[in-house]
Amino acid sequence: xxxxxxxxxxxxxxxxxxxxxxxxxxxxxxxxxxxxxxxxxxxxxxxxxxxxxxxxxxxxxxxxxxxxxxxxxxxxxxxxxxxxxxxxxxxxxxxxxxxxxxxxxxxxxxxxxxxxxxxxxxxxxxxxxxxxxxxxxxxxxxxxxxxxxxxxxxxxxxxxxxxxxxxxxxxxxxxxxxxxxxxxxxxxxxxxxxxxxxxxxxxxxxxxxxxxxxxxxxxxxxxxxxxxxxxxxxxxxxxxxxxxx
Amino acid sequence: xxxxxxxxxxxxxxxxxxxxxxxxxxxxxxxxxxxxxxxxxxxxxxxxxxxxxxxxxxxxxxxxxxxxxxxxxxxxxxxxxxxxxxxxxxxxxxxxxxxxxxxxxxxxxxxxxxxxxxxxxxxxxxxxxxxxxxxxxxxxxxxxxxxxxxxxxxxxxxxxxxxxxxxxxxxxxxxxxxxxxxxxxxxxxxxxxxxxxxxxxxxxxxxxxxxxxxxxxxxxxxxxxxxxxxxxxxxxxxxxxxxxx
DNA sequence: ATTTTTATGTGTTTAATTTACACAACAAAA
DNA sequence: TTTTGTTGTGTAAATTAAACACATAAAAAT
Numbered sequence: 151x152x153x154x155x156x157x158x159x160x161x162x163x164x165x166x167x168x169x170x171x172x173x174x175x176x177x178x179x180x181x182x183x184x185x186x187x188x189x190x191x192x193x194x195x196x197x198x199x200x201x202x203x204x205x206x207x208x209x210x211x212x213x214x215x216x217x218x219x220x221x222x223x224x225x226x227x228x229x230x231x232x233x234x235x236x237x238x239x240x241x242x243x244x245x246x247x248x249x250x251x252x253x254x255x256x257x258x259x260x261x262x263x264x265x266x267x268x269x270x271x272x273x274x275x276x277x278x279x280x281x282x283x284x285x286x287x288x289x290x291x292x293x294x295x296x297x298x299x300x301x302x303x304x305x306x307x308x309x310x311x312x313x314x315x316x317x318x319x320x321x322x323x324x325x326x327x328x329x330x331x332x333x334x335x336x337x338x339x340x341x342x343x344x345x346x347x348x349x350x351x352x353x354x355x356x357x358x359x360x361x362x363x364x365x366x367x368x369x370x371x372x373x374x375x376x377x378x379x380x381x382x383x384x385x386x387x388x389x390x391x392x393x394x395x
Numbered sequence: 396x397x398x399x400x401x402x403x404x405x406x407x408x409x410x411x412x413x414x415x416x417x418x419x420x421x422x423x424x425x426x427x428x429x430x431x432x433x434x435x436x437x438x439x440x441x442x443x444x445x446x447x448x449x450x451x452x453x454x455x456x457x458x459x460x461x462x463x464x465x466x467x468x469x470x471x472x473x474x475x476x477x478x479x480x481x482x483x484x485x486x487x488x489x490x491x492x493x494x495x496x497x498x499x500x501x502x503x504x505x506x507x508x509x510x511x512x513x514x515x516x517x518x519x520x521x522x523x524x525x526x527x528x529x530x531x532x533x534x535x536x537x538x539x540x541x542x543x544x545x546x547x548x549x550x551x552x553x554x555x556x557x558x559x560x561x562x563x564x565x566x567x568x569x570x571x572x573x574x575x576x577x578x579x580x581x582x583x584x585x586x587x588x589x590x591x592x593x594x595x596x597x598x599x600x601x602x603x604x605x606x607x608x609x610x611x612x613x614x615x616x617x618x619x620x621x622x623x624x625x626x627x628x629x630x631x632x633x634x635x636x637x638x639x640x
Numbered sequence: 641a642t643t644t645t646t647a648t649g650t651g652t653t654t655a656a657t658t659t660a661c662a663c664a665a666c667a668a669a670a
Numbered sequence: 671t672t673t674t675g676t677t678g679t680g681t682a683a684a685t686t687a688a689a690c691a692c693a694t695a696a697a698a699a700t
Binding site for chain 1: 411412413414415418419420421422423446456457458459460461462463464465466467473476477487489490492493494501503505
């Protein structure tokens with residue numbers, strides 16, 4: 151919204167809405183739902199609070215917006231401070247504003263979610279020893295409205311995964327079809343038919359099959375694939391292609 | 396995000412993120428993208444600013460979040476102050492935070508969109524004479540990032556209209572199939588096949604065909620329908636039905 | 641050497657959904 | 671009684687989604 155140079159008494163409805171007081175200022179926080187995938191399960195990264203209020207309880211990572219940055223930058227900073235990572239997929243989710251959501255002080259929080267590949271960005275990248283990955287269904291009770299944030303993040307992730315190629319953000323550069331299917335099954339929380347899944351993925355024609363095999367899980371080995379981002383973007387650009395699983 | 400009782404010097408990364416300063420407080424605004432439908436075209440409601448900065452330019456309606464309300468309530472209040480309407484469909488859209496988005500003062504704005512039926516809620520409900528409905532494609536250049544907000548609102552509305560029965564919020568209680576189709580064509584900005592559209596709508600089985608006809612547009616007259624909200628909700632509840640157009 | 645084990649890789653048939661498409665009926669106005 | 675503009679209706683073809691089973695590879699065990 152737009153702000154008059156100085157607060158003034160409302161003379162009409164228009165300016166009445168644009169009247170504000172110093173004490174209407176609030177603290178704006180950013181909380182991050184960090185999703186990770188370890189080739190088998192979808193996880194979220196949580197920390198144990200070492201300060202009041204709610205010290206000792208688990209929560210999302212978060213921080214406050216600073217005067218000289220926008221929310222995206224704040225979210226990137228918060229994530230980077232915790233994990234040391236940069237160049238991570240992040241997306242604004244929703245803004246939470248219940249008056250008493252934080253019993254300590256009036257705070258509005260803008261939730262973001264991030265997608266990272268747990269294995270490529272090792273655990274030792276995590277800068278806080280009180281941070282831990284939790285399987286989605288084993289996440290503990292969190293402070294404030296953080297559980298609500300996670301629920302919304304999951305449903306946003308499910309929708310995104312079906313309509314955009316963001317699953318690859320959660321996988322290493324090279325992955326097997328089985329890993330990709332495991333990822334989708336974790337995100338969607340349901341089993342998929344192997345042949346239909348592979349047929350569908352192949353019909354999208356955005357993966358490159360390598361000559362290389364992953365031998366870690368089966369005796370036969372499984373071919374590795376990479377997501378061809380350039381090809382995908384070209385298809386979007388030129389043919390109005392849209393990724394739909 | 397969670398707040399320590401008092402600001403303190405960061406001793407570790409965890410508390411570093413939870414360190415804030417008085418001057419990090421910001422003003423939080425709410426801006427409303429108000430969509431209306433007049434049986435033919437999709438429109439948005441804009442006002443001409445009568446205060447600085449950008450006095451005389453068109454903008455969305457908006458206002459500031461007050462200490463004792465949450466964002467949904469602020470959006471409802473802002474809409475009600477302008478239009479006198481209540482019980483309107485509203486949904487939080489996105490939070491805009493570019494540092495210099497408002498040249499006057501650091502302000503973060505949470506955009507909401509609202510859906511109202513222009514005819515049922517007459518123009519005389521509008522409390523500001525500088526407010527006006529604009530056809531979507533005739534909307535003027537707006538202040539700040541308001542045009543960006545509208546673009547995002549349109550794409551959200553398109554997605555919602557395809558997957559939830561929110562179109563009916565834009566129509567009067569009773570409407571013809573043609574009006575419903577016009578609405579969808581306006582929202583999606585493309586022509587639809589009449590027979591396929593009707594077949595699809597009928598297959599959803601959530602409309603009730605009345606014995607009454609609308610005689611205003613054709614000599615033959617067109618049957619009126621109403622959306623059976625209870626039936627819809629029962630189907631969702633009992634059969635996991637989901638509205639997909 | 642042979643057998644066992646375990647995950648990989650591959651196609652077809654059927655069902656469901658979506659798309660394309662044209663003309664008669666109505667009733668007021670001319 | 672003819673003209674006009676809008677309503678209302680069904681089917682065939684094409685596309686997409688769903689169901690479904692077995693041979694192969696290669697290491698490990700015998």
